[in-house]
Amino acid sequence: MKKLVFIICLFSFLTSFSQEANEILKKSEEKIRGIESSYQEMMIKIIRPKWSKEMLMKGWSIGEDYFVSVVISPAKEKGTVFLKRENEVWNYIPSIERIIKLPPSMMMQNWMGTDFTNDDLVQRSSILNDYSNSIIGEESVGGLDCWIVELMPNENAPVVWGKLVMWIDKKDYMQLKTQFFDEYDELVSIMYGKSVKNFDGKKLPSIIEFIPLDEEGNKTIVERLVWEFDIYINKRFFMPSYMKNLR
Amino acid sequence: MILKIAWRNIWRNKKRTLISTLSISGALFLIILMRSMQFGFYDNIINTIVQSYSGYVQVHANGYWDKQSVNNSMEIDEKFINEISSINGIDNIAKRLQTFSLVSKGKKSKGVIIIGIEIEKEQLITDWDKKIIEGSKSFDNADRIILSKGIAEYFDVTMGDTLVLFGQGYHGMMAAGKYVANGIIDLKNPKLNEMTIFMDIESAQDYISSENIATHLVIDKKEYYDEKKIAEDVRKTISSDYEVMTWKEILPELDQMITADNVGGLIMAFILYVIVCFGMFGTVLMMTEERMYEFGVLLSIGMDKIKLYLIILLETIMLSSIGVIIGVLTTRPISHYFNKNPINMDSFGEGLGDAMGEFGFDPIMPFSINWDIPISHAAFIFGISLLISIYPAIRILSLNPVKAMKK
Numbered sequence: 001m002k003k004l005v006f007i008i009c010l011f012s013f014l015t016s017f018s019q020e021a022n023e024i025l026k027k028s029e030e031k032i033r034g035i036e037s038s039y040q041e042m043m044i045k046i047i048r049p050k051w052s053k054e055m056l057m058k059g060w061s062i063g064e065d066y067f068v069s070v071v072i073s074p075a076k077e078k079g080t081v082f083l084k085r086e087n088e089v090w091n092y093i094p095s096i097e098r099i100i101k102l103p104p105s106m107m108m109q110n111w112m113g114t115d116f117t118n119d120d121l122v123q124r125s126s127i128l129n130d131y132s133n134s135i136i137g138e139e140s141v142g143g144l145d146c147w148i149v150e151l152m153p154n155e156n157a158p159v160v161w162g163k164l165v166m167w168i169d170k171k172d173y174m175q176l177k178t179q180f181f182d183e184y185d186e187l188v189s190i191m192y193g194k195s196v197k198n199f200d201g202k203k204l205p206s207i208i209e210f211i212p213l214d215e216e217g218n219k220t221i222v223e224r225l226v227w228e229f230d231i232y233i234n235k236r237f238f239m240p241s242y243m244k245n246l247r
Numbered sequence: 248m249i250l251k252i253a254w255r256n257i258w259r260n261k262k263r264t265l266i267s268t269l270s271i272s273g274a275l276f277l278i279i280l281m282r283s284m285q286f287g288f289y290d291n292i293i294n295t296i297v298q299s300y301s302g303y304v305q306v307h308a309n310g311y312w313d314k315q316s317v318n319n320s321m322e323i324d325e326k327f328i329n330e331i332s333s334i335n336g337i338d339n340i341a342k343r344l345q346t347f348s349l350v351s352k353g354k355k356s357k358g359v360i361i362i363g364i365e366i367e368k369e370q371l372i373t374d375w376d377k378k379i380i381e382g383s384k385s386f387d388n389a390d391r392i393i394l395s396k397g398i399a400e401y402f403d404v405t406m407g408d409t410l411v412l413f414g415q416g417y418h419g420m421m422a423a424g425k426y427v428a429n430g431i432i433d434l435k436n437p438k439l440n441e442m443t444i445f446m447d448i449e450s451a452q453d454y455i456s457s458e459n460i461a462t463h464l465v466i467d468k469k470e471y472y473d474e475k476k477i478a479e480d481v482r483k484t485i486s487s488d489y490e491v492m493t494w495k496e497i498l499p500e501l502d503q504m505i506t507a508d509n510v511g512g513l514i515m516a517f518i519l520y521v522i523v524c525f526g527m528f529g530t531v532l533m534m535t536e537e538r539m540y541e542f543g544v545l546l547s548i549g550m551d552k553i554k555l556y557l558i559i560l561l562e563t564i565m566l567s568s569i570g571v572i573i574g575v576l577t578t579r580p581i582s583h584y585f586n587k588n589p590i591n592m593d594s595f596g597e598g599l600g601d602a603m604g605e606f607g608f609d610p611i612m613p614f615s616i617n618w619d620i621p622i623s624h625a626a627f628i629f630g631i632s633l634l635i636s637i638y639p640a641i642r643i644l645s646l647n648p649v650k651a652m653k654k
Binding site for chain 1: 413418
């Protein structure tokens with residue numbers, strides 16, 4: 001009898017532990033994905049061993065399916081629009097007055113010269129549904145106590161990674177660091193969330209740093225200058241035909 | 248006197264003379280035609296690709312060749328060019344800015360190489376004017392481009408049509424623009440004709456959002472200078488931030504192709520030479536053996552052995568020179584004819600020209616009219632005839648007149 005109680009206790013403890021990881025991820029994901037709509041202004045810095053480039057952009061989003069961004073500077077690229085509609089990516093280039101729907105062959109190419117691919121933009125995988133998770137430790141990142149959560153992709157999940165390890169802070173459920181592993185369990189890239197700010201009542205890292213490890217000296221930094229949530233955005237913003245009017 | 252005797256001796260047996268001269272001239276005829284066809288073909292390739300496109304020597308920023316991107320480009324000023332052009336043997340230098348892009352018109356699109364050029368200097372290297380087959384010979388305006396023949400055909404371009412170029416620019420910039428077709432050029436090379444678009448180098452710099460950069464420095468040499476030596480000199484002159492390559496390094500497959508084909512030709516020539524050798528040797532053998540009695544008589548009445556040998560030697564030389572002269576004289580008009588009217592491989596069979604095009608060669612085969620070929624082969628046959636005359640020399644020197652006359 002004692003044994004049985006012990007086993008039940010152990011079992012409930014175990015489930016509560018994994019429940020906890022689920023809970024953490026859910027809260028963390030809700031923090032970003034639970035947003036109805038958003039408007040942001042961001043500075044993107046592309047850093048290469050020999051040169052670097054800065055771009056100022058505005059972006060609008062509704063839910064997870066609709067996102068559109070327009071380049072404000074540099075002047076030569078001003079007005080260049082990227083539109084994500086569900087799983088399509090559209091591109092408008094003002095100097096040639098052309099709207100292009102990116103073909104699947106271009107999805108793995110860099111997005112606007114950054115270290116992100118076009119595919120990263122449209123990825124619809126959910127860290128909650130597509131991965132099985134477990135807490136593998138605790139650590140402090142940038143002065144904030146974090147859980148370390150390991151995510152293993154489920155068998156049929158539409159995921160390119162072999163494994164993810166995330167550092168999620170205990171207080172505000174922010175993803176402060178993520179390691180991306182390939183299918184051979186090799187670390188491919190690291191993403192940091194830095195300099196936490198209060199955006200419209202939500203505490204979020206204002207700087208995202210993405211470092212691909214296979215190319216030394218490459219780095220992409222996305223800094224959110226303005227981030228507003230749950231505002232009204234006209235749906236036509238996300239029509240391909242409207243892209244040339246964005247500025 | 249000796250000359251006269253030798254000349255008469257040759258014509259004592261007309262059939263033998265005829266056969267041996269014919270065998271020499273026939274072999275020489277084949278060798279010269281084959282070699283002039285080969286060399287003409289190489290010259291044509293080198294002419295269309297090296298001399299009028301890639302240049303004999305190229306300078307790039309270090310590392311450009313392995314990773315051909317405008318991010319591996321170099322800034323070039325007048326001083327730098329002046330320094331290089333002071334090197335002995337260099338004829339012309341031109342800057343180029345080369346980048347890859349997508350070009351589209353209507354619903355079609357195609358990957359192309361965009362080359363920004365300095366048109367006046369390019370004229371000196373590629374002989375630009377002669378290759379323009381439609382439209383203007385210059386750009387006239389910053390947004391004008393000149394298309395290679397294949398691209399113009401693919402998009403069905405007429406002058407004044409707008410094409411859209413789209414690609415990666417310098418340091419992560421986007422490169423995009425609308426350009427107007429201003430001319431069509433035939434680069435005389437099927438591969439290049441399929442994928443080259445020219446614009447002014449400043450337009451190209453603007454297209455990829457950078458100033459003053461270039462990816463290639465194309466160096467044309469003066470005739471008879473060695474490109475290897477020039478490359479070495481250039482390397483000494485400039486810093487190690489640049490890589491210097493000869494066309495053989497830039498187009499190794501072309502060099503290898505020529506080398507392999509050349510070796511094949513040499514083997515053929517060797518086989519023909521063996522035939523000639525034995526033909527001539529047979530004649531000389533007959534000439535000496537048949538006349539042993541005669542030699543014996545001559546020696547016994549007091550003819551000098553050396554003089555006798557000289558007669559035989561002169562006979563051999565005369566025979567071979569008659570053969571050589573016939574061989575060279577008959578090939579000359581043929582080479583000249585095919586030099587002016589190259590053989591078109593297309594006429595040999597359906598698709599042969601296309602197959603050559605796949606390799607990047609024009610399917611035409613002009614013959615070389617370089618005097619080097621007949622002269623070198625004639626000289627070689629001459630050498631052989633001298634070598635062969637060693638045999639009668641030995642025979643005559645060791646000849647015993649009494650034995651020779653006893654039969």
